[in-house]
Amino acid sequence: MRVLVTGGAGFIGSHIVTALTDRGHEPVVLDALLPAAHATPPPLDGEWLHADVRDREAVAAALRGVDAVCHQAAMVGLGKDFADAPAYVSCNDLGTAVLLAAMAERGVRELVLAGSMVVYGEGRYDCPRHGRVRPGPRAEADLAAGRFDPVCPECGTPLRPGRVKEDAPTDPRTVYASTKLAQEHLAAAWARSVGGRAVSLRYHNVYGPGMPRDTPYAGVASFFRSALARGEAPTVFEDGGQRRDFVHVRDVATANVAALEAVPEVVAPSSLTAYNTGSDDPRTVGEMATALATAFGGPAPVVTGAYRLGDVRHITASSRRIREALGWRAAVPFTEGMAAFARAPQRGGCLSGPGRA
Numbered sequence: 001m002r003v004l005v006t007g008g009a010g011f012i013g014s015h016i017v018t019a020l021t022d023r024g025h026e027p028v029v030l031d032a033l034l035p036a037a038h039a040t041p042p043p044l045d046g047e048w049l050h051a052d053v054r055d056r057e058a059v060a061a062a063l064r065g066v067d068a069v070c071h072q073a074a075m076v077g078l079g080k081d082f083a084d085a086p087a088y089v090s091c092n093d094l095g096t097a098v099l100l101a102a103m104a105e106r107g108v109r110e111l112v113l114a115g116s117m118v119v120y121g122e123g124r125y126d127c128p129r130h131g132r133v134r135p136g137p138r139a140e141a142d143l144a145a146g147r148f149d150p151v152c153p154e155c156g157t158p159l160r161p162g163r164v165k166e167d168a169p170t171d172p173r174t175v176y177a178s179t180k181l182a183q184e185h186l187a188a189a190w191a192r193s194v195g196g197r198a199v200s201l202r203y204h205n206v207y208g209p210g211m212p213r214d215t216p217y218a219g220v221a222s223f224f225r226s227a228l229a230r231g232e233a234p235t236v237f238e239d240g241g242q243r244r245d246f247v248h249v250r251d252v253a254t255a256n257v258a259a260l261e262a263v264p265e266v267v268a269p270s271s272l273t274a275y276n277t278g279s280d281d282p283r284t285v286g287e288m289a290t291a292l293a294t295a296f297g298g299p300a301p302v303v304t305g306a307y308r309l310g311d312v313r314h315i316t317a318s319s320r321r322i323r324e325a326l327g328w329r330a331a332v333p334f335t336e337g338m339a340a341f342a343r344a345p346q347r348g349g350c351l352s353g354p355g356r357a
């Protein structure tokens with residue numbers, strides 16, 4: 001298969017390119033090398049194009065002879081503040097629209113999209129009295145008072161967190177999350193209109209070698225890893241009890257290859273299917289910080305009680321659907337993956353200031 005990997009120079013994209021090549025496929029990369037993701041040009045071998053997904057002509061040229069598209073290009077993370085919103089929407093949604101329009105024109109009918117668990121907002125919760133409930137965003141007064149766990153909107157009882165499935169209602173809480181959900185909606189509209197088949201792999205918290213350093217656009221594991229590299233203790237927000245599903249980047253890469261190979265069999269024409277892509281091994285953020293600090297041989301994490309308004313308390317999912325449909329499951333165990341990550345080199349981003357090795 002000849003596969004166009006947008007964002008193929010990035011953290012996850014570069015692992016996908018390797019996994020595709022290892023399986024005998026022919027990846028071609030299109031990447032704008034955003035400064036937020038690349039301080040210095042990454043080492044890139046193979047076929048690649050330095051271009052933006054919003055550039056219609058470049059995308060049309062990149063699609064020549066391509067069988068399927070693996071769309072990873074996006075601005076990621078929470079960003080600095082709301083002023084980043086137009087850039088997120090432009091990159092992620094206008095970019096996806098331009099790509100899909102070019103695919104429509106060029107007759108490319110298979111798409112695997114980098115989805116995200118952020119589309120769900122808070123995870124799944126059950127109240128002992130009211131069953132499944134959907135707590136809204138947490139109030140700042142509660143967070144400031146250290147009341148981090150959402151309570152039942154009906155009766156105020158503490159809730160039991162569970163695992164979200166793909167049919168859970170979506171509830172994006174940040175600009176980035178809204179753009180990731182809009183990408184899915186655009187891909188579904190494209191599929192319906194041209195008879196295409198699309199898969200959205202809703203990745204959980206991806207970590208591993210090549211993860212960018214601590215920029216406002218990076219994930220929590222890289223903040224901890226960067227702190228340790230500076231000889232500092234990882235600082236853990238809230239009380240460290242936030243539950244997440246940490247999935248290794250190599251597992252995410254094999255999920256993409258599995259999805260690309262199976263799209264024609266598992267997805268009906270004119271539709272999009274979403275698959276949670278996680279390790280199915282929920283851990284707390286505090287546990288992750290401890291695992292990294294221990295493996296690195298650095299200072300123990302410090303739990304600060306600080307919080308960020310856009311953060312959700314618990315989000316873990318069931319990855320049963322992808323296991324059943326594609327036969328994929330995460331293979332890298334948490335302890336081994338984190339131990340290796342503690343020693344792996346990180347990738348620079350232009351926003352990591354001087355002296356932040």
Ligand SMILES: NC(=O)c1ccc[n+]([C@@H]2O[C@H](COP(=O)([O-])OP(=O)(O)OC[C@H]3O[C@@H](n4cnc5c(N)ncnc54)[C@H](O)[C@@H]3O)[C@@H](O)[C@H]2O)c1
Nearest residue numbers: 007010011012032033034037052053073074114116203206
């Ligand atoms: N890292 C995670 O934990 C995680 C979780 C869920 C979903 N995702 C999704 O996975 C995908 C890859 O993320 P990542 O963590 O590898 O981030 P990354 O920043 O390392 O990679 C993204 C790549 O896309 C490129 N890019 C961005 N905008 C572009 C544009 N307009 N045109 C061309 N190239 C562009 C960047 O230069 C970069 O190389 C993204 O779509 C992201 O939303 C990541």
Ligand SMILES: [Zn+2]
Nearest residue numbers: 127130152155
């Ligand atoms: Zn209740």
